[in-house]
Amino acid sequence: MRILLVEDDQDIAERLRTGLEALGFAVEHATDGADGYLMGKEENYDAAILDLGLPKMQGLDVLRRWRAEGSNLPVLVLTARGMWSEKVEGLNAGADDYITKPFHIPEVDARLKALIRRNSGLAAPVVTHGNVSLDTASGRVTLNGEPIDVTARELRMLNYFMHRIGRIISQAELTEHLYALDDSRESNTIEVYVSRLRRKLGADIITTVRGLGYRMDERR
Ligand code: CA
Numbered sequence: 001m002r003i004l005l006v007e008d009d010q011d012i013a014e015r016l017r018t019g020l021e022a023l024g025f026a027v028e029h030a031t032d033g034a035d036g037y038l039m040g041k042e043e044n045y046d047a048a049i050l051d052l053g054l055p056k057m058q059g060l061d062v063l064r065r066w067r068a069e070g071s072n073l074p075v076l077v078l079t080a081r082g083m084w085s086e087k088v089e090g091l092n093a094g095a096d097d098y099i100t101k102p103f104h105i106p107e108v109d110a111r112l113k114a115l116i117r118r119n120s121g122l123a124a125p126v127v128t129h130g131n132v133s134l135d136t137a138s139g140r141v142t143l144n145g146e147p148i149d150v151t152a153r154e155l156r157m158l159n160y161f162m163h164r165i166g167r168i169i170s171q172a173e174l175t176e177h178l179y180a181l182d183d184s185r186e187s188n189t190i191e192v193y194v195s196r197l198r199r200k201l202g203a204d205i206i207t208t209v210r211g212l213g214y215r216m217d218e219r220r
Pocket of ligand 1: 007008009051053
């Protein structure tokens with residue numbers, strides 16, 4: 001199982017990493033909130049361990065942004081002892097569970113496994129919209145049951161729309177979502193991806209809302 005660890009304290013991070021790796025987890029470590037946020041957004045992890053006090057971007061902001069973008073990554077927040085308000089804030093921001101420092105590795109292990117188990121049981125990884133379905137775990141897209149080849153970026157755009165049916169999505173929002181890691185942000189390429197999705201999945205899959213952006217309609 002692949003775990004994202006976002007923790008700036010080197011000692012704590014090392015203890016978690018060695019402890020969890022000894023138990024068979026693959027651990028990838030981010031030392032600040034900004035890196036952690038991007039890794040959680042771009043990569044697929046089974047769960048994340050997120051410290052709240054972080055440089056560059058606070059843990060709560062990392063979590064809120066992931067959730068606002070529709071991520072259902074199971075998140076275990078690390079809180080300081082006696083800080084009950086951190087637990088409340090963490091849970092309110094979308095954490096699945098918390099663990100208090102100082103912690104014992106077997107407890108972290110047990111909580112992670114419980115989260116991952118719960119997530120795989122509860123999550124409905126296949127999103128369906130009319131005759132189009134998207135398996136969010138494997139990235140497989142089908143149209144009338146037939147598999148359709150889509151590129152990584154088309155997949156991200158489709159996934160974004162399919163989680164926001166009926167909502168107008170501006171070009172700026174799509175650009176932000178599609179190019180978070182790139183330097184080149186050309187908004188006219190959004191049109192290119194929209195037209196590719198239309199070509200592959202049907203012209204009416206995405207409606208242009210003149211002057212405002214795009215929308216995936218509910219009717220399909
Ligand atoms: Ca910290």
